[in-house]
Amino acid sequence: MASSGMRVYGTVLSCDLAFWGVVWGGLVLLGWPSGEGVALGSLWAMGAGRWLLLHAVSVATQSGRGRPVLRRWVATLCLLGPAFESGKALQWGSSSRGTPIPDPGAAALGVVAATSACLFWELTFPEAERGKGGGEKQQKAWDLFMRVIRYSRPDALHLGAAFLFLSLAVLGETCIPYYTGRVVDLLGSRYQPSSFLSAIGFMALFSFSSSLCVGLRGGMFMWSLSRLNKRMRHMLFRSLVQQEIGFFEETKPGGLTSRLISDIDKMGRSVAMNINVLLRSTVKLLCLLGLMLGLSWHLTVLACVEMPLLALLQNFYNTHCQALMQQLQDCKAEAQEVASSALGAVRTVRSFGAERAEARRYQEVIAKMQAAQWRKDTLKAVLLLLRRLVTVGVKVMMLFYGRRLIASGQLTSGGLLAFVLYQKDMATNTRHLVYICGDMLNCTSAASKVFLYLDRKPREEGAGTLEPPNLEGRLTLRDVTFSYPTKPDAPALNGVSLELCPGKMTALVGPSGGGKSSCVSLLERFYEPQEGQVLLDGRPLHSYQHRYLHRKIAMVSQDPVLFSGSVRDNIAYGLEDCSMERIESAARKANAHNFICELEQGYDTDVGESGGQLSAGQKQCIAIARALVREPQVLILDEVTSCMDVDTQLAMQEVLTGSRGQTVLVVAHRLKTVEQADSILFLEDGVVVEQGTHRQLMARRGRYHRLREKLFSDLDSTGTH
Numbered sequence: 143m144a145s146s147g148m149r150v151y152g153t154v155l156s157c158d159l160a161f162w163g164v165v166w167g168g169l170v171l172l173g174w175p176s177g178e179g180v181a182l183g184s185l186w187a188m189g190a191g192r193w194l195l196l197h198a199v200s201v202a203t204q205s206g207r208g209r210p211v212l213r214r215w216v217a218t219l220c221l222l223g224p225a226f227e228s229g230k231a232l233q234w235g236s237s238s239r240g241t242p243i244p245d246p247g248a249a250a251l252g253v254v255a256a257t258s259a260c261l262f263w264e265l266t267f268p269e270a271e272r273g274k275g276g277g278e279k280q281q282k283a284w285d286l287f288m289r290v291i292r293y294s295r296p297d298a299l300h301l302g303a304a305f306l307f308l309s310l311a312v313l314g315e316t317c318i319p320y321y322t323g324r325v326v327d328l329l330g331s332r333y334q335p336s337s338f339l340s341a342i343g344f345m346a347l348f349s350f351s352s353s354l355c356v357g358l359r360g361g362m363f364m365w366s367l368s369r370l371n372k373r374m375r376h377m378l379f380r381s382l383v384q385q386e387i388g389f390f391e392e393t394k395p396g397g398l399t400s401r402l403i404s405d406i407d408k409m410g411r412s413v414a415m416n417i418n419v420l421l422r423s424t425v426k427l428l429c430l431l432g433l434m435l436g437l438s439w440h441l442t443v444l445a446c447v448e449m450p451l452l453a454l455l456q457n458f459y460n461t462h463c464q465a466l467m468q469q470l471q472d473c474k475a476e477a478q479e480v481a482s483s484a485l486g487a488v489r490t491v492r493s494f495g496a497e498r499a500e501a502r503r504y505q506e507v508i509a510k511m512q513a514a515q516w517r518k519d520t521l522k523a524v525l526l527l528l529r530r531l532v533t534v535g536v537k538v539m540m541l542f543y544g545r546r547l548i549a550s551g552q553l554t555s556g557g558l559l560a561f562v563l564y565q566k567d568m569a570t571n572t573r574h575l576v577y578i579c580g581d582m583l584n585c586t587s588a589a590s591k592v593f594l595y596l597d598r599k600p601r602e603e604g605a606g607t608l609e610p611p612n613l614e615g616r617l618t619l620r621d622v623t624f625s626y627p628t629k630p631d632a633p634a635l636n637g638v639s640l641e642l643c644p645g646k647m648t649a650l651v652g653p654s655g656g657g658k659s660s661c662v663s664l665l666e667r668f669y670e671p672q673e674g675q676v677l678l679d680g681r682p683l684h685s686y687q688h689r690y691l692h693r694k695i696a697m698v699s700q701d702p703v704l705f706s707g708s709v710r711d712n713i714a715y716g717l718e719d720c721s722m723e724r725i726e727s728a729a730r731k732a733n734a735h736n737f738i739c740e741l742e743q744g745y746d747t748d749v750g751e752s753g754g755q756l757s758a759g760q761k762q763c764i765a766i767a768r769a770l771v772r773e774p775q776v777l778i779l780d781e782v783t784s785c786m787d788v789d790t791q792l793a794m795q796e797v798l799t800g801s802r803g804q805t806v807l808v809v810a811h812r813l814k815t816v817e818q819a820d821s822i823l824f825l826e827d828g829v830v831v832e833q834g835t836h837r838q839l840m841a842r843r844g845r846y847h848r849l850r851e852k853l854f855s856d857l858d859s860t861g862t863h
């Protein structure tokens with residue numbers, strides 16, 4: 143691979159040699175006087191011809207990844223000479239003998255200079271780590287950066303104002319060193335009050351106005367940033383809640399909240415900062431460069447040496463820092479996950495006496511985080527040290543040379559002071575510019591995660607549009623085979639068929655892990671089956687409109703989740719314009735009205751985080767009221783009677799038997815609840831093994847009978863009923 147690359151470069155150089163051979167041979171044949179030059183235009187024409195030739199050779203001989211590098215090298219090789227001669231002519235004027243045609247020594251020097259320049263460029267700004275797809279990485283980083291900028295479009299006005307203030311601030315700041323230099327010169331010469339006062343006055347004026355503009359610029363950027371963050375959070379949250387349930391099983395909640403909070407913050411902050419710095423530094427650098435060239439071009443060239451050296455250092459740092467930043471971010475998300483899961487389930491932690499184990503787990507994660515932080519800090523310290531060495535070295539050289547310029551009368555001491563101040567500013571701004579190239583990559587690691595979720599399309603089919611005014615409520619599972627996304631090879635249901643009829647109560651029973659909750663999840667359309675169909679009134683469940691479907695099918699789970707807010711809000715959850723009468727009526731049916739009225743603020747009482755201020759039974763009653771307020775056609779109750787008192791169970795009787803024409807499905811572990819069911823299905827290992835009424839199943843003396851016998855003998859032995 144390397145040798146073929148060398149061969150290509152060798153071929154191009156041979157062609158170049160041949161080109162020069164023809165040129166020099168031609169000159170000799172023409173009898174061109176030695177030392178006689180040509181017009182600058184002719185030199186450029188010769189360079190262009192040479193470029194065309196070598197470019198054609200390079201295209202013919204090189205393909206694949208190395209090609210862009212070769213092209214850059216060829217272009218530099220051919221155009222460096224004419225560019226150099228043009229610069230020289232600009233500085234000193236053209237000589238009467240024209241521009242010299244390169245002799246073999248100058249041509250060889252050109253090759254060395256072009257190769258060194260290209261090497262420097264490729265090492266400093268590598269088409270990064272091509273082998274590892276680094277070029278793509280940088281392109282991706284740039285695309286992500288631009289995408290964040292596109293999201294800032296609604297803030298164009300604020301950003302425009304920020305840019306205006308930024309430019310004014312930069313202009314003001316740039317003028318200050320000039321007047322400082324003038325003041326020094328005036329102090330060193332005969333005192334001229336008017337000139338001195340005007341210089342001081344301008345200095346003060348520029349200082350004041352630039353400070354004002356800096357403040358306004360910062361304010362505008364921060365305002366745009368907070369608006370961007372708000373928009374992004376909203377978009378991301380909307381995208382997250384639309385994902386399929388399987389996504390939440392595969393992705394840890396800690397990671398998701400970290401994306402929502404810290405990654406968006408980080409992304410927005412660094413992009414806003416980067417734009418701010420990018421614009422400020424670019425505008426300032428241009429102004430500074432102009433002023434510095436005006437003071438002394440020799441010193442400007444010397445000052446410019448610092449730039450590529452700093453770029454080289456920063457590039458080295460960026461390459462290594464990016465991986466460390468990624469590690470650090472992952473560690474932070476992990477620490478957040480560990481902390482939130484332990485603190486969120488503190489009762490479980492306490493009841494198992496697992497405080498120490500949790501503390502140890504957290505300590506391990508933060509130790510990992512600390513190690514990553516340490517590595518990053520060390521790298522940064524080395525960078526700072528090297529950067530300081532370069533800066534000081536360049537400054538010392540500049541002062542030496544400046545002294546010579548003052549001695550020869552080409553510069554005043556005030557001019558040198560102004561120059562040094564400008565140079566300091568230029569170094570700072572260059573550093574900022576180089577720094578943001580790296581920071582852009584860092585910020586994009588946060589942005590890429592945010593966009594990953596923002597762009598994610600739910601894997602399951604979107605909802606349909608069906609909204610029939612009259613729904614019978616007949617639910618059917620037909621030959622359904624289903625496995626969870628996290629366990630694709632272990633089917634939870636295997637060829638299950640069942641039918642839930644309107645006005646009837648159906649019960650699902652069976653041992654733990656039999657597949658009862660999986661059936662419920664499919665009926666709620668949390669998942670799609672891999673095989674078979676789930677039908678509502680004979681039509682696939684996914685063809686119904688999403689909100690319609692969940693108004694018609696309501697579920698109360700074994701461990702219902704309430705949201706912090708009032709009782710009223712919890713009952714009317716997800717419904718718009720739900721009247722108080724409907725809420726109260728649902729609460730009465732669920733036997734919740736009485737205890738709600740006894741709460742301090744009745745229906746306006748805050749239930750606390752996750753309903754923590756209510757008992758398990760009260761939570762369940764509110765959850766039932768939440769289901770009933772929708773007047774659903776299908777009601778799914780997952781072991782809801784487990785925490786209910788006798789009164790509530792009696793109040794629920796009418797609902798449970800489906801006497802209002804509703805389709806009722808009860809998932810039961812306590813078999814007592816299901817005795818009055820019209821149909822009982824016994825599920826074991828994802829298969830329906832028995833089906834019938836309580837009497838039929840008892841008479842069959844099969845699995846249902848055995849489970850019931852076992853349950854009652856267990857209850858007898860523990861003395862509970």
Ligand SMILES: Nc1ncnc2c1ncn2[C@@H]1O[C@H](COP(=O)(O)OP(=O)(O)OP(=O)(O)O)[C@@H](O)[C@H]1O
Pocket residue numbers: 391626628629633634652653654655656657658659660661811
């Ligand atoms: N979210 C999930 N991800 C992966 N596998 C799951 C998930 N939920 C359940 N399972 C697996 O699917 C199978 C059926 O579980 P399911 O929860 O449907 O049983 P169940 O009859 O409702 O049990 P229980 O009476 O204990 O609630 C089990 O093997 C279980 O381990």
